[in-house]
Amino acid sequence: MARTNKGRKFFIAVETEGGTKPVRKPTDLSQEEYEALAWTEVKHVGNIGQTGDDTNVVNYDELATEVTQKNKGITNAGDPTIECARTSSDPGQQAMRAAAKTGAYYAFKAVDKDAPEAGGTGSTYYNRGLVTGPMRPNGGNEDFILEQFKLGLVQSEIVVDPKPASGS
Secondary structure, eight states: OOOSSOEEEEEEEEEETTSSSBBBSOOOOOHHHTTSSSEEEEEEEEEEEOOEEEEEEEEEEOOOSSSSEEEEEEOOOOOOOOEEEETTOOOHHHHHHHHHEEEEEEEEEESSSOOSTTTOOEEEEEEEEEEEEOOOOOOOTTOOOOOEEEEEOOOOOEOOOOOOTTTT
């Protein structure tokens, strides 16, 4: 069944459960390493942006051929913008603001609300990269006060399918 983004949650890895100091990770992580991290949810997220690999197609026109030669080039893991309704007291948003002040790589995950049963886990998407921002788009009288953080992802996304509760 096709699903919507409704109920999806976004997290940043922090040094202690519920803490606000982001975990800096300088190397690619495995699924097991991501799962071992302590995570804090970034609340009031309205949009997570586009993630996933975008591989360049490189071209070469050789004089001896009639058709352009093509091959795969470098892959960009993504540069999604995370949009939040600004909440100064939210630990997840505080962690994003702290991460944006550094040049280090941080771990992130998004979790869909598609667990097959109570106690199970939803589809999970792990990423790692830089944080920039926050940008504030401002707006009009009836617009929410927003902050936008741009992620510069440096590792191909790890996607984990939903799982039932343990022992099922």
